Amino acid sequence: xxxxxxxxxxxxxxxxxxxxxxxxxxxxxxxxxxxxxxxxxxxxxxxxxxxxxxxxxxxxxxxxxxxxxxxxxxxxxxxxxxxxxxxxxxxxxxxxxxxxxxxxxxxxxxxxxxxxxxxxxxxxxxxxxxxxxxxxxxxxxxxxxxxxxxxxxxxxxxxxxxxxxxxxxxxxxxxxxxxxxxxxxxxxxxxxxxxxxxxxxxxxxxxxxxxxxxxxxxxxxxxxxxxxxxxxxxxxxxx
Amino acid sequence: xxxxxxxxxxxxxxxxxxxxxxxxxxxxxxxxxxxxxxxxxxxxxxxxxxxxxxxxxxxxxxxxxxxxxxxxxxxxxxxxxxxxxxxxxxxxxxxxxxxxxxxxxxxxxxxxxxxxxxxxxxxxxxxxxxxxxxxxxxxxxxxxxxxxxxxxxxxxxxxxxxxxxxxxxxxxxxxxxxxxxxxxxxxxxxxxxxxxxxxxxxxxxxxxxxxxxxxxxxxxxxxxxxxxxxxxxxxxxxx
DNA sequence: TCAAAAATATGACAATTGTCATTTTTAAGC
DNA sequence: GCTTAAAAATGACAATTGTCATATTTTTGA
Numbered sequence: 001x002x003x004x005x006x007x008x009x010x011x012x013x014x015x016x017x018x019x020x021x022x023x024x025x026x027x028x029x030x031x032x033x034x035x036x037x038x039x040x041x042x043x044x045x046x047x048x049x050x051x052x053x054x055x056x057x058x059x060x061x062x063x064x065x066x067x068x069x070x071x072x073x074x075x076x077x078x079x080x081x082x083x084x085x086x087x088x089x090x091x092x093x094x095x096x097x098x099x100x101x102x103x104x105x106x107x108x109x110x111x112x113x114x115x116x117x118x119x120x121x122x123x124x125x126x127x128x129x130x131x132x133x134x135x136x137x138x139x140x141x142x143x144x145x146x147x148x149x150x151x152x153x154x155x156x157x158x159x160x161x162x163x164x165x166x167x168x169x170x171x172x173x174x175x176x177x178x179x180x181x182x183x184x185x186x187x188x189x190x191x192x193x194x195x196x197x198x199x200x201x202x203x204x205x206x207x208x209x210x211x212x213x214x215x216x217x218x219x220x221x222x223x224x225x226x227x228x229x230x231x232x233x234x235x236x237x238x239x
Numbered sequence: 240x241x242x243x244x245x246x247x248x249x250x251x252x253x254x255x256x257x258x259x260x261x262x263x264x265x266x267x268x269x270x271x272x273x274x275x276x277x278x279x280x281x282x283x284x285x286x287x288x289x290x291x292x293x294x295x296x297x298x299x300x301x302x303x304x305x306x307x308x309x310x311x312x313x314x315x316x317x318x319x320x321x322x323x324x325x326x327x328x329x330x331x332x333x334x335x336x337x338x339x340x341x342x343x344x345x346x347x348x349x350x351x352x353x354x355x356x357x358x359x360x361x362x363x364x365x366x367x368x369x370x371x372x373x374x375x376x377x378x379x380x381x382x383x384x385x386x387x388x389x390x391x392x393x394x395x396x397x398x399x400x401x402x403x404x405x406x407x408x409x410x411x412x413x414x415x416x417x418x419x420x421x422x423x424x425x426x427x428x429x430x431x432x433x434x435x436x437x438x439x440x441x442x443x444x445x446x447x448x449x450x451x452x453x454x455x456x457x458x459x460x461x462x463x464x465x466x467x468x469x470x471x472x473x474x475x476x477x478x
Numbered sequence: 479t480c481a482a483a484a485a486t487a488t489g490a491c492a493a494t495t496g497t498c499a500t501t502t503t504t505a506a507g508c
Numbered sequence: 509g510c511t512t513a514a515a516a517a518t519g520a521c522a523a524t525t526g527t528c529a530t531a532t533t534t535t536t537g538a
Contacts, residue, residue: 073388073389073391073392075392075395075396075397076396076397076401076475077396079396081391081392081395081396083388083391083392094381095381095384095385096381096385098374098377098378098381099378099381099382099384099385100378101381101382101385104385104388104389105388127374127377128370128374129370131367131368131370131373134370134373134374134377135337135366135367135373137377138337138366138373138376138377138380139337139338139339141377141380141381141384142333142334142335142337142338142340142380143338143340144384145334145338145380145383145384145387146334146335146338146340146343148384148387148388148391149312149322149343149344149387150312150343151391152312152320152322152387152390152391152394153312153314153320153322155391155394155395155436156314156320156394156435156436157314157315157316157318157320157436158314158315159524159525160524160525161524162315188484188485188486189485189486189487190485190486197394197395197396198525198526199525199526199527200485200486201486201487201488201525201526201527201528202524202525202526204485204486204487204488205487205488205525207486208486208487208488220533220534220535221485221486221534221535236315398494398495399494399495427514427515427516428515428516428517429515429516437495437496438495438496438497439515439516440495440496440497440498440516440517440518441494441495441496443515443516443517443518444495444517444518446516447516447517447518459503459504459505460504460505460515460516
């Protein structure tokens with residue numbers, strides 16, 4: 001099953017990580033990569049397993065090697081609000097460590113997920129000793145802050161239909177498409193609703209509507225975006 | 240008017256800034272403060288003036304010395320969505336500079352505002368040469384990212400009434416109270432609505448409701464929180 | 479492969495919140 | 509202090525979205 005593709009397991013040395021060029025570690029030198037490689041441990045999570053719990057104080061950060069995870073807060077009624085996703089090459093848990101605050105959003109593996117765990121002290125050691133890395137993490141957090149601002153504006157002002165169209169585009173940008181052109185992530189309609197910030201039935205209804213309009217097609221739970229310009233127009237999203 | 244209080248103008252040297260202990264500059268040494276003091280310029284904005292425009296590429300950051308500002312995005316219908324506020328000691332514009340992205344939220348002075356402007360190149364110079372400062376800014380952006388996550392969850396799942404109660408508490412936490420116990424910021428009801436993410440009339444109606452219930456009182460545009468535990472309960476906010 | 483559980487889909491109805499119109503009050507600027 | 513414009517307040521009605529119920533389909537795990 002997995003054997004025909006690249007290994008799911010991270011390499012022992014970060015130097016050989018295939019995600020590195022797109023990650024916060026992209027411009028670290030040999031010494032720095034040596035340090036991290038020495039200090040990290042490789043871990044895996046089964047689909048559905050909680051990687052980090054909201055409210056906890058993590059003792060380290062994870063760099064996802066292969067997999068997909070959702071970051072979500074529980075609302076007052078016990079419903080999840082998905083804040084964002086993380087996938088290959090993404091650093092998770094750093095926000096809580098750096099702000100010295102509890103974890104504000106739980107993290108759960110959406111598929112079997114392999115990651116490198118870097119203990120807090122090691123993480124600080126590398127941050128404090130490497131201005132380049134520190135700046136990379138700064139860039140990352142500032143980028144995410146901008147994305148959060150966009151989501152705030154959407155949630156506050158757009159209709160559910162508009163937001164759904166936008167979420168579909170975000171899913172594609174985050175996870176890409178599989179060989180058949182379907183979004184390369186399978187989410188329940190409940191999870192989609194939990195990202196849009198609406199009731200499951202509303203999400204289902206509007207997905208049906210978009211299907212009838214020919215803007216998406218589905219096969220089981222899978223979704224294919226058939227009319228991206230149309231979705232972008234509905235979502236009032238401009239590049 | 241202003242003369243009976245501390246000067247609105249920033250001191251020439253950051254060493255004498257009264258906001259410093261609570262800002263990203265709190266643990267910088269004399270050398271570092273010298274550098275920033277040498278490179279900064281003092282600027283002021285009239286109430287209502289735009290400090291930074293959404294979409295622009297800023298050439299520097301501001302550290303607010305005295306004043307209040309709102310950060311807001313324009314929605315597709317031309318309505319503002321207030322993302323958050325900034326006040327004395329807050330660094331603004333850094334997100335765009337560090338992520339190398341355009342400004343994602345305009346910044347407008349809510350009252351006459353005095354700030355220190357640090358050019359981009361100087362800002363990077365200090366960031367790259369001072370691990371402590373870099374870490375402070377990291378801490379700041381990570382804290383703001385956590386706050387944004389909270390707002391996302393509220394906007395997605397809470398009713399307008401719940402969100403209004405929460406916003407009132409946030410306003411108090413951000414700006415404090417004046418000598419008479421009113422929130423030390425005067426906002427139009429439209430601005431409050433633009434933070435809650437609702438129509439102005441809805442915000443007005445719910446403020447009236449909270450007034451009738453005795454949870455708040457008003458004098459003109461000013462608002463006093465009369466029952467903070469009650470508001471916290473409505474807002475489903477826990478410390 | 480099969481059975482059971484979970485998820486999806488749809489309809490009917492309810493609730494929340496938005497829009498529009500109008501009157502009253504407050505703030506701003508001279 | 510006064511005038512005017514902007515904002516606040518309120519009511520009526522409309523629209524969007526949520527809840528509840530039920531049937532159908534898909535997924536899961538043995």
